[in-house]
């Protein structure tokens with residue numbers, strides 16, 4: 094998922110108000126921006142929605158890497174549309190977070206100076222065209238697993254943003270799988286590229302769901318608030334169960350020797366990812382962390398004159414209009 | 419440092435002769451760019467045939483804490499609903 098290890102804030106509010114608030118959530122009511130909410134709920138949501146928004150934006154970089162080198166004009170147009178959707182997802186989510194009293198520029202500053210995070214997955218490089226297939230199929234596939242239940246989350250603006258996003262994600266996953274099918278049925282070299290992409294993206298995709306439930310310390314409060322609907326392990330299991338048959342269809346091998354169907358639980362047994370690697374990536378030591386933030390910083394700096402120019406132009410026209418009246 | 423671009427609320431009329439509906443918000447320096455941004459952000463898949471943008475600061479909203487009392491007057495006027503009246507079956511559809 095795009096929001097990993099969201100620390101839930103302790104809350105020091107009036108117990109009666111807290112009780113009434115929890116009762117609203119338990120009754121399935123939506124909380125709207127101007128409603129009373131515990132400070133912890135507000136802060137946790139800003140962190141979660143902000144991290145989700147940053148992930149959509151930073152997530153454009155690994156795919157943007159291949160737009161100019163897509164193998165055909167059609168693939169290029171499709172990838173461009175997919176990446177443009179991700180920009181839209183970021184914007185929906187920034188707007189949802191802004192209803193909680195933080196500005197988009199402030200969130201951008203927090204991303205750039207490291208106070209806010211984005212999903213670990215986008216710190217891995219996209220080395221070949223097959224990675225565009227693996228990202229759409231696995232990364233968007235994992236995102237969908239998390240985003241579908243979040244359409245029912247308790248915070249109204251977040252739920253509505255999720256509904257819009259989910260409508261668009263299916264295209265993302267299918268275009269990725271379509272690339273994988275083409276490569277898997279192609280020349281031996283293309284098959285090797287497809288297998289290599291699966292090998293590199295399998296475990297980082299499993300990490301997207303966050304640490305194992307036994308190590309996931311902030312889940313209980315978030316689940317009571319309905320800003321987290323399923324546990325990390327539930328979603329990871331669902332993802333594996335859905336993805337393994339798809340890999341088989343492609344004739345590719347999931348890079349996990351322990352992978353086996355477990356009749357009793359009605360799901361696959363599978364190896365956990367290397368959690369030390371996961372924590373390392375979150376700390377900033379993944380293969381691309383430095384590049385990703387540098388690219389966002391450059392975009393922000395290079396865009397300053399454009400934003401200033403637009404604002405100056407708007408002010409000038411407003412003044413001219415006022416003078417003419 | 420740059421001043422932040424103002425927030426706009428976006429309303430879109432779908433294909434089917436419906437009213438404009440609120441779909442979300444965005445930042446833009448002025449109304450013209452807000453419209454362009456709204457087209458790019460909210461109508462990439464033929465979601466609309468017409469867009470309104472309104473400065474978010476210009477919207478006046480009812481207060482949620484008064485939700486109960488504010489809408490109370492509607493509750494005790496059940497006769498505003500057609501089901502309040504029993505019309506005999508022999509009268510036919512009404």
Ligand SMILES: [Fe+2]
Nearest residue numbers: 149178179182
């Ligand atoms: Fe997305």
Ligand SMILES: [Fe+2]
Nearest residue numbers: 152179233236
């Ligand atoms: Fe995504």
Ligand SMILES: [Fe+2]
Nearest residue numbers: 179233262265
């Ligand atoms: Fe996506």
